[in-house]
Amino acid sequence: MTSTVLLAALGAPLGMLALLAAVPIIILFLLKRKRRDQPVGSTLLWAKVLEDTLARQPFRRPSEWLSLLLLLLAVTAIALAAAKLRLGIGGDEGKSIVIVVDTSASMATRQGEELRFDLARDAALAAIDGLPEGGRISLIEAEQHPRTLVHGTDDSDAAAAAVRSLAPRPVAGDLATALELAVAEAASEATDGRAAEILVFSDVAVEAHLVAGMETRGIPITIVKCGEATPNAGIVEVALSGSTGTGWLLVRATAQGDIGERTLQLFRDDELVDARLLELGSGSDTAVFRLDVPEETRTLRYRVAIDPGDAFELDDIVWVGASRRPPPRVLLVGDENPFIDRLTAVFSGLVLERSAPAEVESVAESVERPFDLAIFTARPSGDVPALRELWVGCTPDDVSIEGELKVPALVDWQRNEPLLRDVGFENLVLIGGRKLRAPPGSRVLVRTTEGPQLILVGDSRRQRLLWASGPDQSNLFLLPAFPLLLRNLLDGGAGLNGHVHAAAAALSVPAGLDRLTGTVDLTIEAADGTARNAKLWSREELVWPGRPPLGFITATATDVEGQTVERPIGVSLLSPTETARAPLALDDLGRAGAPVAMQAVADWSADRPVWMWCVLAALLFLVAEGLLWARKA
Amino acid sequence: MLVEPEFQARLAALEFAIRRSLPSMSRGDRRAPLKKGVSLEFADFRNYVAGDDVRHLDWAGYARLDQLMIKLYHDEEDLQIHVLIDESRSMAYGEPSKATFARRVAAAIAYVGLVTRSRVSVVRLDGEEPAVLPLQRGSAAMAQVLDHLDRGETDSTTPIHESCRAYMARVRPRGAIVVVSDLLDPAGPGAVLRELSRAVTEVSVVQVMAPSELDPDLEGDLRLIDMETGHKVEVSLADAILQQYRKRARAFVADCAETSRRSGCAWALAKSDDDFEDFVLRVLVAEGVLR
Numbered sequence: 038m039t040s041t042v043l044l045a046a047l048g049a050p051l052g053m054l055a056l057l058a059a060v061p062i063i064i065l066f067l068l069k070r071k072r073r074d075q076p077v078g079s080t081l082l083w084a085k086v087l088e089d090t091l092a093r094q095p096f097r098r099p100s101e102w103l104s105l106l107l108l109l110l111a112v113t114a115i116a117l118a119a120a121k122l123r124l125g126i127g128g129d130e131g132k133s134i135v136i137v138v139d140t141s142a143s144m145a146t147r148q149g150e151e152l153r154f155d156l157a158r159d160a161a162l163a164a165i166d167g168l169p170e171g172g173r174i175s176l177i178e179a180e181q182h183p184r185t186l187v188h189g190t191d192d193s194d195a196a197a198a199a200v201r202s203l204a205p206r207p208v209a210g211d212l213a214t215a216l217e218l219a220v221a222e223a224a225s226e227a228t229d230g231r232a233a234e235i236l237v238f239s240d241v242a243v244e245a246h247l248v249a250g251m252e253t254r255g256i257p258i259t260i261v262k263c264g265e266a267t268p269n270a271g272i273v274e275v276a277l278s279g280s281t282g283t284g285w286l287l288v289r290a291t292a293q294g295d296i297g298e299r300t301l302q303l304f305r306d307d308e309l310v311d312a313r314l315l316e317l318g319s320g321s322d323t324a325v326f327r328l329d330v331p332e333e334t335r336t337l338r339y340r341v342a343i344d345p346g347d348a349f350e351l352d353d354i355v356w357v358g359a360s361r362r363p364p365p366r367v368l369l370v371g372d373e374n375p376f377i378d379r380l381t382a383v384f385s386g387l388v389l390e391r392s393a394p395a396e397v398e399s400v401a402e403s404v405e406r407p408f409d410l411a412i413f414t415a416r417p418s419g420d421v422p423a424l425r426e427l428w429v430g431c432t433p434d435d436v437s438i439e440g441e442l443k444v445p446a447l448v449d450w451q452r453n454e455p456l457l458r459d460v461g462f463e464n465l466v467l468i469g470g471r472k473l474r475a476p477p478g479s480r481v482l483v484r485t486t487e488g489p490q491l492i493l494v495g496d497s498r499r500q501r502l503l504w505a506s507g508p509d510q511s512n513l514f515l516l517p518a519f520p521l522l523l524r525n526l527l528d529g530g531a532g533l534n535g536h537v538h539a540a541a542a543a544l545s546v547p548a549g550l551d552r553l554t555g556t557v558d559l560t561i562e563a564a565d566g567t568a569r570n571a572k573l574w575s576r577e578e579l580v581w582p583g584r585p586p587l588g589f590i591t592a593t594a595t596d597v598e599g600q601t602v603e604r605p606i607g608v609s610l611l612s613p614t615e616t617a618r619a620p621l622a623l624d625d626l627g628r629a630g631a632p633v634a635m636q637a638v639a640d641w642s643a644d645r646p647v648w649m650w651c652v653l654a655a656l657l658f659l660v661a662e663g664l665l666w667a668r669k670a
Numbered sequence: 671m672l673v674e675p676e677f678q679a680r681l682a683a684l685e686f687a688i689r690r691s692l693p694s695m696s697r698g699d700r701r702a703p704l705k706k707g708v709s710l711e712f713a714d715f716r717n718y719v720a721g722d723d724v725r726h727l728d729w730a731g732y733a734r735l736d737q738l739m740i741k742l743y744h745d746e747e748d749l750q751i752h753v754l755i756d757e758s759r760s761m762a763y764g765e766p767s768k769a770t771f772a773r774r775v776a777a778a779i780a781y782v783g784l785v786t787r788s789r790v791s792v793v794r795l796d797g798e799e800p801a802v803l804p805l806q807r808g809s810a811a812m813a814q815v816l817d818h819l820d821r822g823e824t825d826s827t828t829p830i831h832e833s834c835r836a837y838m839a840r841v842r843p844r845g846a847i848v849v850v851s852d853l854l855d856p857a858g859p860g861a862v863l864r865e866l867s868r869a870v871t872e873v874s875v876v877q878v879m880a881p882s883e884l885d886p887d888l889e890g891d892l893r894l895i896d897m898e899t900g901h902k903v904e905v906s907l908a909d910a911i912l913q914q915y916r917k918r919a920r921a922f923v924a925d926c927a928e929t930s931r932r933s934g935c936a937w938a939l940a941k942s943d944d945d946f947e948d949f950v951l952r953v954l955v956a957e958g959v960l961r
Contacts, residue, residue: 072893073893074893075893076895077894078760079854080894080902080903082915090911
């Protein structure tokens with residue numbers, strides 16, 4: 038049988054300093070009792086008067102001490118109230134609580150004078166304070182990749198310190214996974230015979246179904262909702278492109294709640310250069326800014342801001358870095374092809390080089406920087422430094438072309454693939470050809486009835502587009518949209534490169550910044566002064582540790598000859614889920630059948646807030662003392 | 671000066687009021703209104719009783735009425751007036767002090783006695799050894815009376831009834847006693863009068879109180895110190911307490927008056943800030959101390 042133990046705790050022990058007020062009260066009381074001496078002819082009559090008074094009111098004499106007692110009780114009650122006295126109920130074996138704190142970006146939304154995260158943090162600390170003796174605490178941070186910070190400790194100070202170390206992160210959170218972690222943690226605590234419960238401190242800006250279907254293993258889960266829905270508008274997508282002299286900046290904003298109109302301001306190097314009106318009544322709007330880029334400009338820093346801002350500030354501003362792109366260089370490896378030659382006419386400034394398959398190594402040695410695009414119509418004898426590759430009728434060593442097409446017919450192509458933007462294959466004719474075996478990790482972009490025809494392999498460092506059939510086995514080169522395919526592969530040609538990075542993603546920067554070759558000294562510096570530096574081969578990448586801070590990160594690469602290239606990278610939130618998703622209402626999870634209890638943080642308490650009763654007691658003592666004084670008067 | 675010369679002239683018209691006949695050792699100029707004694711002036715008849723002086727039989731009345739009657743004549747006696755003044759410390763209280771007023775009253779009464787050829791003694795009740803000015807006669811003795819009164823120091827801590835007892839045991843006065851005091855004795859006013867009534871005397875009481883003793887103008891939290899005994903009383907002077915005190919003071923004065931009257935004494939109340947001449951000429955006459 039467990040016995041209940043009444044435990045007292047002070048939430049703010051320094052409040053007990055209010056007891057010092059008792060000192061002047063006692064001094065004044067004693068001074069007041071120090072009466073003025075008054076000689077009189079005789080005290081006979083006075084003594085009789087006091088006898089009569091005492092006979093009629095036997096309790097009057099002690100009233101002075103009673104008055105002092107009431108004042109001291111009031112001071113004590115006020116001190117206990119200031120110290121936030123709490124009483125908790127605990128069991129003999131102690132209890133384990135698993136605390137989940139949401140640190141997703143939306144927790145940085147301002148609610149009155151505080152952030153949602155401040156409410157969550159304070160409530161979590163109160164939960165730790167209210168844990169009875171012998172209790173254990175686990176702490177899980179619900180961020181993009183939820184993690185357990187503290188495993189079942191009875192060191193409440195350490196747990197509290199871990200809570201205080203948390204802060205909202207510019208990423209979308211994964212509350213569902215955090216709850217799974219919490220259930221597992223609580224279940225392991227419960228196997229030790231402890232009572233366990235899970236407390237979640239979050240704004241609950243999640244989809245209810247993600248929580249509704251979770252398995253609780255019988256662990257009671259309480260979600261303490263820290264924050265209410267507030268109208269919010271934020272920028273969720275930015276794209277920049279452009280040719281020499283002119284660029285285009287596309288900005289898409291979305292909203293939750295009643296937003297109406299907002300102004301989108303464009304700053305270049307902190308100077309306001311343009312503005313657009315956003316109509317966010319339908320929930321989303323897009324603005325396009327035309328950028329005039331002077332010839333001599335190499336790098337640009339743009340900042341786009343929603344005006345006026347709102348309670349959630351992280352999504353109101355995006356940073357966009359831009360650098361001038363040199364004329365694209367294309368290497369054609371294989372036989373001459375008149376259709377490829379047309380590229381020079383289509384793309385002004387494009388530099389086209391040719392190489393026989395056996396000569397690519399010498400070409401590779403001679404180039405200072407990678408080709409923007411290498412087109413292979415025959416397999417080369419060696420590796421070619423190129424950012425993107427188009428293989429037509431041939432493949433690199435790690436990809437196989439197999440089989441011959443009998444009667445191929447187009448099935449579909451990936452219309453949403455950026456490399457296929459504006460490229461249609463409606464008029465594609467295959468008169469034979471081969472089919473590709475798509476290796477793991479590749480994506481099929483064009484499929485026929487007999488297998489993949491166009492696949493994409495590789496990553497941002499090197500992308501390879503592989504077309505199975507040879508130039509004479511399809512009309513690929515003759516398609517009206519073929520130049521558009523090449524345009525997509527060349528990022529539109531010379532002009533501007535936009536450098537936009539979502540904070541949630543890991544940041545890695547190619548050492549040569551796609552311009553330099555050989556050994557490069559690369560420095561990456563954030564706006565807060567933190568920096569990373571390394572000497573790398575130009576095609577290697579330097580990874581920023583953790584998540585990059587919001588704002589501009591400047592990458593500076595210098596090769597052995599002293600040639601320096603700079604790249605400003607704008608790091609922004611860019612999270613549609615954090616911007617557009619509102620906190621759930623208190624009964625949303627219940628209606629969705631989620632096996633959790635949810636209450637607002639204002640209504641939640643770790644234990645009995647006795648201090649409020651202390652305030653009431655202090656008032657009662659003061660009223661009683663006032664009545665005594667009035668009687669005495 | 672305790673009694674101004676101009677006021678002395680007015681006092682000369684007064685005489686000490688005696689309400690009953692007093693035993694005296696010798697005949698004086700003072701006509702006793704009640705006692706029928708031997709003199710040249712017929713006063714009244716009464717029936718003869720065995721032992722009466724037969725020389726005073728009214729033979730003419732016996733011839734007419736066949737009844738033996740004795741003639742009564744006004745007896746002229748020598749009045750002794752003993753003026754007792756309270757010199758305890760409590761008499762020093764007040765603004766002006768009770769002692770100042772009391773001495774003036776004592777001086778006035780003494781003067782009235784002296785100019786009416788009574789014998790006057792003035793006694794300062796200042797403890798176990800009262801200071802006694804022996805009986806004096808004639809207005810020329812007034813200087814001694816004034817000088818004796820001036821030497822009063824209101825320094826006694828002896829309750830007045832004990833001072834009276836000491837005086838009565840020492841002097842055994844005859845005649846009239848006038849005691850001028852505040853009667854603030856722990857044993858009560860009755861104890862004072864009982865001591866003074868041991869002798870066959872006529873006692874008159876002139877009670878002098880300070881105005882603030884009847885209606886205090888004090889306030890706040892005080893420690894009241896008895897000037898006579900040193901006793902301390904702590905009070906917080908709220909209105910209710912002050913009202914109760916005033917009530918108690920009035921009751922005390924009424925008790926003094928009642929006790930005096932029950933004892934057959936004349937009683938007059940004075941406040942130390944009263945008009946002294948008005949008090950003597952009007953109040954003391956109205957209360958039967960003077961006439």
